Amino acid sequence: MGYPYKSHPRETPILSKYFGDPEARTLEGWQARGGYRALPQALDTDPVAIQNIVKESGLRGRGGAGFPCGLKWSFMKIGDGKPHYLCCNADESEPGTFKDREIMRWTPHALIEGCAIAAHAIGAETCYIYIRGEFTEPIAIMEQALAEARAAGMIGANACGSGKTINMWVHRGAGAYICGEETALMNSIEGRRGNPRIKPPFPAVSGVFGMPTTVNNVETLTAVPHILNNGAEWYKAMCLGNPKSTGSKLFSVCGNVARPGNYEVVMGFSFKEFLYDLCGGPPPGRKFKAIIPGGSSVPVITIEEAEQVKMDYEGFMEFGTMLGSGGVIIFDDAQSMPKQLARLARFYAHESCAQCTQCREGTAWMTKILERIVAGHGTFEDLDTIFELTENMTGKTICVLSDSCGAPVTSGITRFRGEFEALITGRRSSTVAVG
């Protein structure tokens, strides 16, 4: 079942199979759909064995960085005598991304099962599900599902009768994009400002409350029970492109497109087919112009480039962009790229945590320059300044928010320079379609 549109036959609905099915939300409904089969078995399995299955499956982090999940788990030293923590990153705030929201809204128990397995696999007795504060509906659904799971003994002091403790709590965010960065998320759980921390130490050594911690994205964790049920080979076989990218991936599609929504395809799927067939192409009478394929933090590419892309981590990199979180933002030929990129820069300026100089000052400056260009008061030197500023803001800060502000902007200027120059020379206004 798809949501909000019915699943397309070319999709591979594994995580999204029950999107739109309200009965899948309850414990009973979820068990009837095959849920909680993997967990009891997993709790009887050696954690390292689970780590190895997940390693073997090739599952990579779905939050944006694409780090191999099993490898990340293996950094946790089982039996070191310290309390371990699992943090589920449900702070989904990357513009263009809304897949975790649907996972939590429709299949909360899938996430709980994934979290519980992961907690066991890393030797954690406590899992915090950090959900962004705006997600009031997913929070309510998750709380309800957690209460059910606790009452049924799936989690808690004696999870599934295994004798193992897995406590799981929702921690509600309060409006900060940066809390999706794993160390900022941990600070936020600790009751601090959501400032990213300097690494090292890495979370597996010193994470939340100074203890060994793993942070995984919602989609990553939700895939885990399927891998345990069906085997690493089954998961690894889902691959149409580079063998380093396996499994199914949820792509959120938004912006100027006929059928926005979530689509689950196998890694390496043709982006062209995805855009025109699954998503229904551009809105009537319009043409696709530009695409930011992995959430707003990745470089923008032209539709001509996009049509050649194979949808996996390596496929997007070939065209100078990234798969990121899988949030596909589409602009059609009616949109002004300078205006949209200025708006994106403003997002980053608003969300900068204020720690690093380059980010705090740079994102705001970048926004002011872009907004001035859009207002018709730009100069050619401004474009040079933006590139130099981006250089200054890239690779020099604690986290990558600063880099993320520059990436879409400079890639956008490179690819759509004409639109910027038109505004600078006064030939066009930003509100008129440029094409």
Add this chain to the structure above:
Amino acid sequence: MSHGASAAGGAVAKPTHGHHDEPYVPVFAAGSAPRAKLDDILSRYPTKQAGLLPALWIVQDERGWISEQVMKEVGDVLGLTAAYVKGVVTFYTMYHQHPVGKFFIQVCTTSCCNCMGAEDVVKAFLEKTGCGELGLTSADGKYTVIEVECLGACGFATPIMVNNDFIDSVSVEKVSEILRKYS
């Protein structure tokens, strides 16, 4: 101690920490429901400080906003200073530092919604609520409208929040109907 304003590079503002005449009524009084709720939440974490975000949510549910006096109370309850609490409150945009209208309307205007006409939705809300300007509360105290950064429902442009209700796929045409529901 006198000090010249000019030397300081600007006017010297006296701290505007007003004291209210009415006696302060604590949120987390012993035996109260909010206190019980907080104590339950605190049992989930190894430190008291970790209860800060949840405590602030409880405050906002109870009082509608987070005053400087409440910050002090929360600090006292959790063993933190008011300044520390303030640093945290002001970091997170969902905590109100001032009273807002009965219905607090947040409209997403980040790019994904922007290119789908979110700015027109904002305009419609501003006009129809009588707020006129972003961040101002309507004369009847009912509405405050603000633009908000990405609400994470980009495929359902334009998502808005009215208090704790999340409403997606809002278009200009739907604004009046939504406001009828929240009146």
Add this chain to the structure above:
Amino acid sequence: MSDQKFVNLTIEGRQVSVPEGTTILEAAKTAGVLIPHYCYHSGLKIAGVCRMCLVEVEKQPKLAPSCATTVAEGQVVNVYTQKALDARKGVLELLLINHPLDCPICDQAGECELQDYTFQEGRADSRYREPKRFNPAEDFGGDVLYVTNRCILCTRCVRYMGDVAGDRALCVEERGDRAHIGIAPDHDLSHPWAANVVDLCPVGALVSKDFLNKARAWELDRTASVCPNCSQGCNITLETRDEAVVRMKPRSNDAVNHFYLCDEGRLNYQWINRDDRLETPMVTGKPASWDAALAAAGAALKGGSAHVVAGASLSNEALWLLKQAAGVGKFRVAKGGEAPLPGVKDLALRADRAANATGAELMGFSRADNPLATAGKIVLIAGDDCTDLDTSALAGASTVIAICTVIPKGLPANSILLPIANFAEEEGTFTNLRGRVQRFLQARPAQGLARPSWMALAGLAAAAGKNGAFLSAEAVFIAMAKTESAFNGMSYDSVGLKGQMAAGAGVTA
């Protein structure tokens, strides 16, 4: 420690060997390279936020924040490559885009790290063409004024208050470019050690209200000294302008006060400049020459044993000479509340509000609440600590000799007064409560005919028929070190500017 491992690396072409765990920034100091930085301070927890200390480490693709990167064996660090210089130039440009550039009216000018590094590595111009951000200044309480517009958000002040002062009175408020340092109502910077944030602030954002508009940094003369206001003996720099002390700043000494000085200590300096001074020797109410006054005093001392009252703020040298001239006696110490700085071991504003009570005790003087109480015929008062004593006991005295900077109240009309310099006007040593002997140097001239206390007391000793042949404070110290066991083997050279523990002392530390 013998089991400490050392790491070898190359910084700017120089080989250095530093203990494992040292940061690149600290390691560079040993190579004589000061890597520019703002948020880093060796007394505070590492924040790594200003990104000013970026350097290039060979074989690493990204520049490394040297304050937050520990050294590794064989590492090759380059501080001045084009890549590193460009990055730091970029940080400086960004720090200045919203900065008001009000150096002409900023107290920090001349000792501002933003000025220094911009001059050293920054751009000549700015490309910023947008309106600047503006925020009003805010009175943070205590001695601290926050000039928001100059703030670079290095958070040294926030970390100091939280981690060292143990009082989270400050926070970073808001985020992004709206961020600024915040404070809560009813909880200002009245912590007894709060004013250190002014010294820690690398720019002109946190300034002293006391010092506001008083002087330009480059007009000041600076003299190494020791805070006279309590027995902790915090090392300070006395800053003078036109021979007046205008500011006291902490001088770092890890054995005593690290980088800090308490508010009470640093703000209590106006008395040094007071102008109602005793400027000439006086005999029976009339000005007299030094020779005449010393002769009169010497004659009185020869006439019988004197009741000696010493000041606990006199130098070791003066106390020793006092002992030579007339023997030991009593002293009184003004008392006040203790105020520790929690983040630093054994550092506090001490109850004894005098610099040298320990020195006096080591010399054989003893404490008394009313040191004049048992006064006899001949009374010798040295130092200012007794200027407000109950002098009714002096009614029966035949001769009162007072060696002071100001005229004590209630002295008989026939008293002999000898004017001396205060601690800022002479050289000498104090012994702090842990027995650390520390030197202070002369920062301004003595007033009128006043002599350094050692010189006045040497003259008195000679006039009383004792050895008073000393030509300098150092000569007195050498003689003292020979006769006083606590000071055996010490010299001004061995004491240096960081002090030296007196023999037998330190066990209580």
